[in-house]
Each structure stands twice: as structure tokens, then as C-alpha cells.
Amino acid sequence: MAKMRVVQVPHPKGPFEIVERPIPEPGAGFVRIKVQACGICHSDTFTKEGTFPGLEYPRVPGHEVAGILDAVGPGVVDWTPGQRVGVGWHGGYCGRCEPCRRGELFACQNSKITGITTDGGYAEFMIAPVSALALIPADLSAVEAAPLVCAGITTFNSLRNSGACPGDVVAILGVGGLGHLGVQFAAKMGLKTVAIARGKDKEPFVKKLGAWHYIDSQTQDPAAELLKLGGAKVIIATVTDGDAMSATLGGLAINGTLMVLGAPQSLTVAPSLLIGGRRSIKGWYSGTSIDSQDTLAFSALTGVRAMNEVFPLERVAEAYERMTSGKARFRVVLTTGA
Numbered sequence: 001m002a003k004m005r006v007v008q009v010p011h012p013k014g015p016f017e018i019v020e021r022p023i024p025e026p027g028a029g030f031v032r033i034k035v036q037a038c039g040i041c042h043s044d045t046f047t048k049e050g051t052f053p054g055l056e057y058p059r060v061p062g063h064e065v066a067g068i069l070d071a072v073g074p075g076v077v078d079w080t081p082g083q084r085v086g087v088g089w090h091g092g093y094c095g096r097c098e099p100c101r102r103g104e105l106f107a108c109q110n111s112k113i114t115g116i117t118t119d120g121g122y123a124e125f126m127i128a129p130v131s132a133l134a135l136i137p138a139d140l141s142a143v144e145a146a147p148l149v150c151a152g153i154t155t156f157n158s159l160r161n162s163g164a165c166p167g168d169v170v171a172i173l174g175v176g177g178l179g180h181l182g183v184q185f186a187a188k189m190g191l192k193t194v195a196i197a198r199g200k201d202k203e204p205f206v207k208k209l210g211a212w213h214y215i216d217s218q219t220q221d222p223a224a225e226l227l228k229l230g231g232a233k234v235i236i237a238t239v240t241d242g243d244a245m246s247a248t249l250g251g252l253a254i255n256g257t258l259m260v261l262g263a264p265q266s267l268t269v270a271p272s273l274l275i276g277g278r279r280s281i282k283g284w285y286s287g288t289s290i291d292s293q294d295t296l297a298f299s300a301l302t303g304v305r306a307m308n309e310v311f312p313l314e315r316v317a318e319a320y321e322r323m324t325s326g327k328a329r330f331r332v333v334l335t336t337g338a
């Protein structure tokens, strides 16, 4: 039987092991993907460290997958071998549970999480249900596509569902793996894009990404600076520091929304601020496969790209270390050579 190389985590906090497994056959409603690239995401620490409830081992991490559809299982229609596809965090939906029946596919009660509750993309091949597939446009490489189906979709989909209209002031809090994409998406959507980060040195960089204005939260009060610009219709909070998020709330315009993408322990908010100006705080879940597909298409159309550091699959330990060090600029992507 033909074999493939996969990177598995044998147990919580275990090392990455490169092992051979038989190339799996897709079951009914599933496809096999020949993986070309897979991003390493901060959320992969769930699998590596065993910090996600109910994890089973060994597990192959990776939910920023880009590759070529290689085989289809019984009953699969509309998808054919040779198509270029991506798979993100959302590992598909059932279509039958109550949230699915209400059209809220992202909240499917039977949904899998790629690389966490099912084996993911740190591998030469993987299996995915058709409801997890996003088409990759011809003019995006696999390495370009991979981070867009996680960091990309999260920022793109939150922005387009934020209520902001072209010309509105929108702030992106944090210019890291998510934020450097958020700034680009916001600018390409025609939003008056304000980047907020720590340190004066980031200003030329965010301007190059398309930001209209920069606020250095080390030396400036972000809320006061946003109010000078008329207040932010939307703040996309990509950081994981609750105090940094709370410090921007006073900069929301009337009817403004703080969209929470990062997950700090807690937030501090003065309810009077919410009531008086009808402001709101809203969480945003990345999205489903069609949202990934839209993200990829928009990126191809407008030139939005993640900045990636690329490592071959066998250097996974080094690549993971690079990502968790926080020093990567800005995403780390594994390639299989396929």
C-alpha cells in the first residue's frame, strides 16, 4: 500500500514525529487532498500542548491547508480531482442540526475542527468533507493561499460583516499575523484604515500595507487619537491583550462596534459608553469554506497577501518554534514539495 509522510503529535506536549502512514481513501462525502502547503497557526498549540478539550492522539495538526484534490469518495458531486482547494479551521458542517437548518453553518453542532478533532495538513495527504473545501484561484500559489484560509478569512470576513462602509474609519488593533492582513483587506475595501500597534517604527510598514493613519499605542492614547479622526465605526481587535482592547473602546464612534478576534481572559468596559452611543462589542468566528473561498478570490483580485516564512515539512519543529517565538514576520508555512 502506498505510504505518505505525516507529522503527528503522539501525546499532549509530545514532540513532532514524522511518520509514515498508508495514504487514506476518502469515504462517502469526503475527498483526499494532496497537500502542497500548510500554515502553522498559533491555534496549533492546542494540538501540540493538549489544551483543547477532548483531544485524541496521535493527531496531525494543521488547519491552513492548500493543495490539489486528489480523489473523491462515493457520492461526491461537483468536485473533481485536479481542482486546487483549501481547508481552514472549520472542518465542514452537517446540514442537519438546528444551527445548520437555520443557515448558521459556522455553528454546526457536528462540525469538526481541522487538525484538532480530525487530522490536518501537516502531511502529504489529508481527508476532508466537501463542506470544508474552498476553491483556490489560479493566480494564488499554495503558499500564498494557505494562511488566507485562517488568518485571512478571520480578518476579511469580520470586516465585511462589521457594518463598515467604504470611507468609514476602521481601526485594526495589532499588526501581527492577523493584523497585517486586516490592514490590507480594510484598505482594499475602501475603508479609512487606521492601524494601532506598539512602537513608532511600525508606521512606515503599515503605511506600505495601505493604512491611512497610524497610532502608536506606546506613546499615544488610542481612544483619544481615534476620536480626533471622528471615531472609529469599527475596531478589529486582533490582539490577545484585554487591556489593549479596552483602551480603544472610548475611540468608537456612535453606533461603533468593537469586533473581538483575539481571545484575552477579560475585557473592561464602561456600560455607559455602550448605552450612550449605542456602541457594541461583538465576537467574530472566522467562517466556513465559502467564506474562505471569498477571501481567496478577493485576495487574488486585490493583491492582498500574507507575508510568509516558508519551511519544508521535515523542519516542522524549527518552523513551529519560529511561530511560537512571536518573531515570525508574519506567518509560517510548511511545504511538502508536491
Ligand SMILES: [Zn+2]
Binding pocket: 041, 042, 043, 063, 064, 089, 150, 151
Ligand atoms: Zn489558524
Ligand SMILES: [Zn+2]
Binding pocket: 093, 094, 095, 096, 097, 098, 099, 100, 107, 108, 109, 110, 111
Ligand atoms: Zn450541523
